[in-house]
Amino acid sequence: MTLTSFDRVNPSNGFLRALLVAAAILIPVVYARGAEETKPAPPKPGPPRVLLCEPLAVEIGRLGRVGLRGMDLTNATRVEVMLPGGPLAGELGGFESVTPPEGFEASRAGNQRLNVMLAPSLVPTDAGLVILLRVTTTLGVGEAHRLLHVPRGSLIGEREPNNGFQEAQELLSGQYVLGTIDSPTDVDVFAVSLAAGEQLVAEVWADRLGSLLDPSLTLHAPGGAILKVQDDGPERSLGRDGRLTWTAPKTGRYLLSLSGVTERGGPLHSYVLSVATTNPSPAATGSTPAVRRAKLRP
Numbered sequence: 363m364t365l366t367s368f369d370r371v372n373p374s375n376g377f378l379r380a381l382l383v384a385a386a387i388l389i390p391v392v393y394a395r396g397a398e399e400t401k402p403a404p405p406k407p408g409p410p411r412v413l414l415c416e417p418l419a420v421e422i423g424r425l426g427r428v429g430l431r432g433m434d435l436t437n438a439t440r441v442e443v444m445l446p447g448g449p450l451a452g453e454l455g456g457f458e459s460v461t462p463p464e465g466f467e468a469s470r471a472g473n474q475r476l477n478v479m480l481a482p483s484l485v486p487t488d489a490g491l492v493i494l495l496r497v498t499t500t501l502g503v504g505e506a507h508r509l510l511h512v513p514r515g516s517l518i519g520e521r522e523p524n525n526g527f528q529e530a531q532e533l534l535s536g537q538y539v540l541g542t543i544d545s546p547t548d549v550d551v552f553a554v555s556l557a558a559g560e561q562l563v564a565e566v567w568a569d570r571l572g573s574l575l576d577p578s579l580t581l582h583a584p585g586g587a588i589l590k591v592q593d594d595g596p597e598r599s600l601g602r603d604g605r606l607t608w609t610a611p612k613t614g615r616y617l618l619s620l621s622g623v624t625e626r627g628g629p630l631h632s633y634v635l636s637v638a639t640t641n642p643s644p645a646a647t648g649s650t651p652a653v654r655r656a657k658l659r660p
Contacts, residue, residue: 409502
């Protein structure tokens with residue numbers, strides 16, 4: 363047998379080779395363990411965070427069951443409606459874990475849901491358009507979260523299909539529509555009849571209530587031409603929501619289309635659209651026509 367130079371200098375080359383093989387096996391294992399040890403630890407639980415109410419709006423005298431979606435809602439001990447005269451307690455319901463939609467962290471979409479019951483008599487009828495809910499857990503007191511509190515008989519659901527001008531859902535002044543942008547290509551279309559000189563105020567509530575939707579609202583003439591586009595509101599208090607105002611130059615059936623700015627959609631891309639009109643001045647039309655308004659229940 364011919365000896366190599368390595369064999370001549372190192373008679374115990376078998377031991378060295380075994381040592382090299384062992385090192386080749388152990389080094390990746392040690393490196394992997396080091397990588398695991400450097401991973402950031404999961405955040406420690408803290409005070410509760412409510413990110414979204416499901417649904418976004420309730421009617422006066424018809425509160426009932428509301429889901430509070432957020433983080434660190436485990437071990438909730440109290441839920442309160444914050445009122446000028448002092449907080450009033452609701453009834454705690456079930457708790458469940460939920461999965462954030464793809465592309466969203468739990469810090470934005472929540473990973474827990476706490477169901478609560480709000481008795482119809484809990485909130486006074488004059489509490490205002492927005493009421494605040496606050497959760498307390500064994501780890502602290504969370505910040506209050508908004509829930510729309512609209513007049514009885516004014517809240518309606520979005521009716522599908524309403525994706526085009528021919529399928530537009532009719533709305534009356536004073537109504538609030540609870541809807542969802544279900545997919546990245548979804549567009550919800552609504553129709554509002556206006557008299558010449560009548561002013562329309564259409565407002566979207568989404569971002570302010572914790573929805574993932576970044577809404578865009580467009581007003582179209584009766585024939586479909588774009589009259590005005592409102593993305594983010596003119597006021598900082600509106601966040602990414604929009605408020606659109608328009609005075610009709612002539613009588614007609616005007617159209618509102620609502621969509622998302624980002625190419626996303628799903629159950630958490632919800633919104634509330636409100637429409638209100640003011641009567642035209644007699645100078646604009648020569649008379650004061652009757653305005654179709656939603657019939658509100660006492």
